[in-house]
Amino acid sequence: MKREKNTWTRALKAALGTLYSMTPMLLAVIGLVGLFQTYITPEMIHSFFTGSALYDTLIGTVTGAISVGQPFISYIIGGGLSQQGVSLYAVTAFILSFVTLGVVQLPMEYTLFGMRFTLVRNLLSFLFSILVSVMTVWTLEVLL
Amino acid sequence: MTVSEREKSFGRILLLIIISLYLLATLFDPASAGQALMKSLSVLKNIAPVLLIVLFLMTLLSAYIQPQKIFHYLGRKSGLKGWGIALGGGVLSHGPDYLWYPILSDLRARGVNEGLIVAFFYARSVKVPWLPMMASYFGIAFTVILTFYILLAAVIQGKIAEKIIPPQSTI
Numbered sequence: 001m002k003r004e005k006n007t008w009t010r011a012l013k014a015a016l017g018t019l020y021s022m023t024p025m026l027l028a029v030i031g032l033v034g035l036f037q038t039y040i041t042p043e044m045i046h047s048f049f050t051g052s053a054l055y056d057t058l059i060g061t062v063t064g065a066i067s068v069g070q071p072f073i074s075y076i077i078g079g080g081l082s083q084q085g086v087s088l089y090a091v092t093a094f095i096l097s098f099v100t101l102g103v104v105q106l107p108m109e110y111t112l113f114g115m116r117f118t119l120v121r122n123l124l125s126f127l128f129s130i131l132v133s134v135m136t137v138w139t140l141e142v143l144l
Numbered sequence: 145m146t147v148s149e150r151e152k153s154f155g156r157i158l159l160l161i162i163i164s165l166y167l168l169a170t171l172f173d174p175a176s177a178g179q180a181l182m183k184s185l186s187v188l189k190n191i192a193p194v195l196l197i198v199l200f201l202m203t204l205l206s207a208y209i210q211p212q213k214i215f216h217y218l219g220r221k222s223g224l225k226g227w228g229i230a231l232g233g234g235v236l237s238h239g240p241d242y243l244w245y246p247i248l249s250d251l252r253a254r255g256v257n258e259g260l261i262v263a264f265f266y267a268r269s270v271k272v273p274w275l276p277m278m279a280s281y282f283g284i285a286f287t288v289i290l291t292f293y294i295l296l297a298a299v300i301q302g303k304i305a306e307k308i309i310p311p312q313s314t315i
Contacts, residue, residue, distance in 0.1 A: 033184060
């Protein structure tokens with residue numbers, strides 16, 4: 001019983017130590033989130049779209065990657081874009097990259113996982129945001 | 145798990161840069177700087193419960209879960225159960241990605257397949273609590289099809305990453 005308590009205490013101290021060491025990085029990312037949420041507004045995101053499905057899909061992926069916030073914000077912005085006539089390909093790519101890509105967390109990902117992992121994961125997420133959006137809209141069009 | 149000196153100093157430098165950005169913003173646009181600070185504080189308040197979950201999981205991992213067990217269930221040869229755990233964990237995990245970085249980099253060092261970590265991250269884009277809202281905006285069919293493709297894409301990306309990223313196991 002005492003041995004188990006010691007194991008638990010030691011593990012808790014180690015975990016607290018790890019999180020404490022990461023505090024500056026975590027605070028930096030959170031600070032960056034606040035800046036992005038303030039300076040990258042939904043109006044700014046809306047202004048990037050042109051009406052061309054191909055170009056807008058790419059823009060949707062990029063703007064999703066630089067946006068931050070709760071997922072529902074991407075649905076609200078995506079819904080607004082859709083009402084403005086922006087293609088569903090672009091809206092889907094935006095929603096997807098909003099949650100799968102994150103420019104603000106790149107420095108932390110790079111520090112903990114290394115350059116190769118970060119590069120591969122983010123490049124794959126970027127490409128698949130486009131692919132998944134195309135497949136989703138095609139399937140939707142075939143089925144409905 | 146230990147955080148290297150390089151990682152610690154990188155974190156400090158990054159924090160200094162962000163503080164400088166806030167100071168600059170305060171100088172030129174104090175209202176927006178204040179707004180950004182309030183938003184950051186709100187994020188901090190929101191992630192606190194998830195941070196506690198992460199702390200608990202890290203403690204549990206360190207105290208009771210042997211590296212051999214992790215390797216068995218989530219290593220390169222874990223098979224279908226490994227993919228199931230990665231996808232299920234990704235879908236059910238809450239909070240921003242960066243909160244999960246410490247525990248995932250720890251697991252990676254203990255022999256978890258890199259492909260499973262990549263799949264976990266992509267599966268996190270299925271946000272169960274927000275699915276009804278997505279359905280209300282874009283329809284049920286769209287939501288179901290998108291969720292299916294996200295999970296499929298998570299596995300494909302994981303498989304590709306497995307081939308490209310060399311194993312980092314320390315056991």
